[in-house]
Amino acid sequence: MSKAIGALIIPLIYMVVVLVLGHGKWTKSLRLNIDDFYKVSAGAAFPLVFLGLAGGYHSSFAIPGSMGFVYSHGIGWIANGLWTLFVAGGVMMWLAPRINYLARKNNYLTPGDLVAEYFDNSDGVRIATAIATISFSVGYMFTNVIGPAILISTLTNNLVTYDVACFVIILVVASYVWRAGIRGTMWTTVLQACWMFVVVYVAAAYCTTLVGGIKPMMAAMKEHYIEYLTIPGPKGFLTNVTWFSWAAIAIGLGGALKPVTWSFFYSARKPKEAMKIGYTIPFYLAGIYIPVVFIGFAALLIVPGLTGVSADNSFPKLLYDYAPAWFGGLIIAGAMGAGMSTLDAETNISSCIFISDIYKRYIAPGKDERHYLIAGRWSIVVLAIITYIFTHYRFSIVAIIATLVNAIVALYAPTVILILSKGKLLKSIKITAAGYICGMITGGALLIYLNFISKVSNPLGWHYSAWVLATNVIVMLLVSQFTKGPSVESKQKFEKSIDELYIKSAPEEVSL
């Protein structure tokens, strides 16, 4: 019991600090409108954008899920860093400045704003994008409560039960998102990003020392678990096909263009700072993958033989058996940071998409900004309640949702890439509103089929994200051949805006 209480002291201090950061005067909006509530309309300082996005990028899978992954599948996990650096980083460097510039010029608030405007403000495109992006964000919210809640209940020996942990996490997050929108999200995530990053490295140093150092660790791994030092790993999961179809598309592309990253692209002060996101964040993200391997290996050696869900909890088990209670508390706080930093950002963008793309346009148009702000805050309360209810389905539906949401980005990413491209070849490809919508519907139907109906979710070993992407692109291109495209004025407007970014004599706020 005393160990459990000892493990709780630091998380409690952490929660208090999060509440102070999330409610402090530095989170006050400059203007009382949804534009400044859901994004920083004047542009946020780079550390807030960088750490705000970096901390929220990794879901609660970071702690302890990624360690459990290494425990089950071996060293192949570290290759994920390559996909993060090259795919996610490359896409962000390429598209973030364009998205930022268009958003500042045309006052966008959601991904749907950009895509719909390209297609002459098509209502169908806006609604389809809103449904896809809000499905992603809400699905992601559920999963980021479960991991930290399990860790808390494990490390406190169920002194704090799973249900109580879920309730407290959701309540704290909802409180500062309700009050301060994206600013509350950014400031708390600065703390969480710093905490999470360094605590994982300290944990790796601790775990490595626990087994006697790196050399003894590797010698023991070679003696007992040689298959864990290979690809595709002991269960044959990490094949080349898996890496390309899962890591590159679902994780890399999905992470770069998921809805929440758009709110940070929009909040950067200028295109150059948006581009900085692309070449800084991947190093932060990939940097966390390295210590994870050492932790996973140490868990294999210290608490061997765990399978299934217990394997996912191997790191908490190791901490509970060997680490002092206060360090377990630090890890709990780190895991809470990983989950809460994603939960708050997803709550913010989910509310934003609902209010801006659906409520303001189709349910209650023509009201004043105060009305939409109040509606937005109510939507945050509703989202919090829905999240709490869904956390009670933790190992069945939520597990499926957690994996399939990343594939949702494949439904709109190809079109976004084509809209924002400058190259003649990509610009020559015809895309229409009807093609976009049909591609989304077909891809979405396939996603649901592969995950809920089919017995095989990864046909021929290819992750379903790849199938959804391919289907979406093929249907979109086919339907586009027979339907009307966006107006010449709209296409020229986008092309001209993107060209402005690359003019050397452009003002400093614009030029790259």
Place this chain on the structure above:
Amino acid sequence: MRLLENRLYRVISLIVLLTVLLIPSIVWASEKIEPLVEPQIEQANIILIYGLFLIIAVIFGGLLWAYKANRDVMKSLEQKK
């Protein structure tokens, strides 16, 4: 001053609420698993002491960096007005 007191009151109220919510329930029976290597617990615990200082330093540094940058941005916005 009143505003600070109100915020402090809210924080204290939340701490009390959190403490009340921490009601012990079922005790999870922890089964000891035999490790494959002998754990070096004392040496590992020394790492944690250094690690704690590192964690505090990084968090403080990150918040300070964000605070200063935000202050500069707010100043430049004021000047533009």
